[in-house]
Amino acid sequence: MADPTRPLPNLRDLDTQAFWQATKDKRLTYQQCADCGTVVFYPRRHCTGCFGSNLAWKESAGKGTVYTYSIVRQSYHPFFRSMAPYAVAWIDLDEGPRLVSNVVGVEDPASVRIGMRVKVRWEEHEALCVPLFEPA
Amino acid sequence: MASQTRDAAIVGIHEFPSRDVEGALSPLQIKAECAARALEDAGLELRDVDAIYDAGEGGGMAGLNIAEYFGLKPKVIDTTGVGGSSYEFHAAHAKRDLAAGRARVALLTYGSTAHSNAQAIGVGGRGGGGHPADNMDSFAGMTLVANYAMVAQRHMFDYGTTSEQLAEISVATRYHAMRNPEAVKAMEDLEFLDIRETTVADVVGSRMIADPLHLLECCMISDGGGAVVIASADVARDCAKPPVWLLGAGEATGYPENGGDITTSAAAQSGPTAFGEAGVRPDEIDIAMIYDSFSITVLTILEDLGFCAKGEGGAWVSGGRLRFDRPGDGPALNTDGGGLSSNHPGMRGIFLLIEAARQLRGESCSQVEGAQLAVAHGNGGMLGSRHCAGTVILGRD
Ligand SMILES: [Zn+2]
Numbered sequence: 067m068a069d070p071t072r073p074l075p076n077l078r079d080l081d082t083q084a085f086w087q088a089t090k091d092k093r094l095t096y097q098q099c100a101d102c103g104t105v106v107f108y109p110r111r112h113c114t115g116c117f118g119s120n121l122a123w124k125e126s127a128g129k130g131t132v133y134t135y136s137i138v139r140q141s142y143h144p145f146f147r148s149m150a151p152y153a154v155a156w157i158d159l160d161e162g163p164r165l166v167s168n169v170v171g172v173e174d175p176a177s178v179r180i181g182m183r184v185k186v187r188w189e190e191h192e193a194l195c196v197p198l199f200e201p202a
Numbered sequence: 203m204a205s206q207t208r209d210a211a212i213v214g215i216h217e218f219p220s221r222d223v224e225g226a227l228s229p230l231q232i233k234a235e236c237a238a239r240a241l242e243d244a245g246l247e248l249r250d251v252d253a254i255y256d257a258g259e260g261g262g263m264a265g266l267n268i269a270e271y272f273g274l275k276p277k278v279i280d281t282t283g284v285g286g287s288s289y290e291f292h293a294a295h296a297k298r299d300l301a302a303g304r305a306r307v308a309l310l311t312y313g314s315t316a317h318s319n320a321q322a323i324g325v326g327g328r329g330g331g332g333h334p335a336d337n338m339d340s341f342a343g344m345t346l347v348a349n350y351a352m353v354a355q356r357h358m359f360d361y362g363t364t365s366e367q368l369a370e371i372s373v374a375t376r377y378h379a380m381r382n383p384e385a386v387k388a389m390e391d392l393e394f395l396d397i398r399e400t401t402v403a404d405v406v407g408s409r410m411i412a413d414p415l416h417l418l419e420c421c422m423i424s425d426g427g428g429a430v431v432i433a434s435a436d437v438a439r440d441c442a443k444p445p446v447w448l449l450g451a452g453e454a455t456g457y458p459e460n461g462g463d464i465t466t467s468a469a470a471q472s473g474p475t476a477f478g479e480a481g482v483r484p485d486e487i488d489i490a491m492i493y494d495s496f497s498i499t500v501l502t503i504l505e506d507l508g509f510c511a512k513g514e515g516g517a518w519v520s521g522g523r524l525r526f527d528r529p530g531d532g533p534a535l536n537t538d539g540g541g542l543s544s545n546h547p548g549m550r551g552i553f554l555l556i557e558a559a560r561q562l563r564g565e566s567c568s569q570v571e572g573a574q575l576a577v578a579h580g581n582g583g584m585l586g587s588r589h590c591a592g593t594v595i596l597g598r599d
Contacts, residue, residue: 166339
């Protein structure tokens with residue numbers, strides 16, 4: 067039996083497909099409203115600040131801070147069970163978006179801390195890359 | 203209290219006694235059984251019901267399906283589905299609909315066979331899919347426990363809250379569960395390893411599921427169900443049991459926001475609305491029925507409802523304050539044993555209303571003498587990301 071694999075996003079989802087298509091080139095993108103300045107994340111077709119549609123795509127430098135995290139020690143999902151224990155975290159990118167990811171590249175996930183500086187580390191897949199984070 | 207409107211009251215309740223139906227009953231059958239018993243409790247009959255409220259988990263035509271299954275032709279159908287908080291929303295809507303004269307007898311039902319179906323609610327993947335937000339984070343393996351654990355982690359970081367303080371919530375809840383024969387039977391049927399009162403040391407010594415939440419800070423996964431009958435004031439006066447009035451209600455949503463505060467839940471919006479409508483203050487509340495999916499859920503919501511200031515919950519819950527036998531020390535918490543130790547079939551909001559009504563009737567296994575006011579607060583969805591909050595204030599004559 068093949069090793070269990072990470073569940074990947076649906077590239078046909080109309081709100082988020084541009085974000086995921088950009089990851090193929092290892093670009094971490096987000097939207098900002100050209101009218102009111104609101105950072106919109108997750109991606110949408112409208113601004114959540116003014117409900118306008120004048121959204122510009124921006125590229126993040128991929129650096130951020132751990133806002134909060136947990137260490138998952140039990141999961142029934144075959145892939146994540148094989149990964150446990152692992153750190154899942156909300157990451158605040160320096161440009162404003164807050165996103166969920168894993169903090170990797172640490173010997174022990176218990177060394178992850180709130181406030182820790184992290185940078186993106188791309189995990190390559192066939193049609194896209196997944197933005198994981200490691201200590202900066 | 204003079205400005206309170208007493209236009210709708212809980213007049214009938216029933217909690218399905220078994221937490222393990224061994225696959226022999228369907229959720230719909232459990233709903234019908236509970237509805238029949240709750241109507242008996244009220245001294246009403248099926249034909250008296252003219253409004254139904256259901257969380258719609260049966261699918262897109264749930265409103266029609268449940269009416270047909272029960273054999274009803276209701277004038278009001280409400281299938282608001284907001285997870286475990288659905289039933290607080292339903293109570294709020296029933297109060298509104300009855301006060302407006304659209305109906306006279308409202309029936310709320312819940313049934314689930316989550317245990318028989320072996321649903322891995324807490325440590326399974328994210329539910330759903332289809333919403334664009336889910337498409338952004340399903341790759342990261344955030345279990346439901348981890349979602350709540352991330353609230354606890356940040357609460358500890360911001361306010362110095364400790365695992366020992368969070369454990370107080372599990373300890374108080376188990377203390378109440380041990381006095382409730384149905385809760386004890388539930389723990390036996392679900393094969394809990396150690397069925398007894400617990401200590402803070404027991405809780406923090408139990409296995410870590412998702413840091414910083416331990417096993418004994420996580421709710422069970424049971425079968426179960428319940429029903430609540432709510433009647434207009436004229437009907438309520440003639441029912442078999444004393445009315446438990448719905449004095450106020452509030453609804454709210456919460457979801458991740460860039461730069462937002464994960465330690466404050468939607469309860470901070472629904473709570474003031476409900477208390478304001480009821481014209482009462484948190485320090486007047488005798489009974490706090492707070493959705494205890496996890497210890498952190500209760501701590502966060504107690505703060506957000508205004509029982510103490512944000513960040514002070516850890517100290518506030520310490521020293522056994524939440525036990526039913528500490529009158530004058532703040533409200534008693536989850537006197538039925540809660541989701542942690544009595545009943546959690548996935549969406550336990552209806553049990554919050556049921557136990558609040560028991561207390562205000564004087565029927566609880568952990569009865570607070572002379573209890574006058576209760577709050578039932580349901581949290582649906584996931585506290586650490588997108589969730590709904592429903593707050594209901596209840597009072598007796
Ligand atoms: Zn805008």
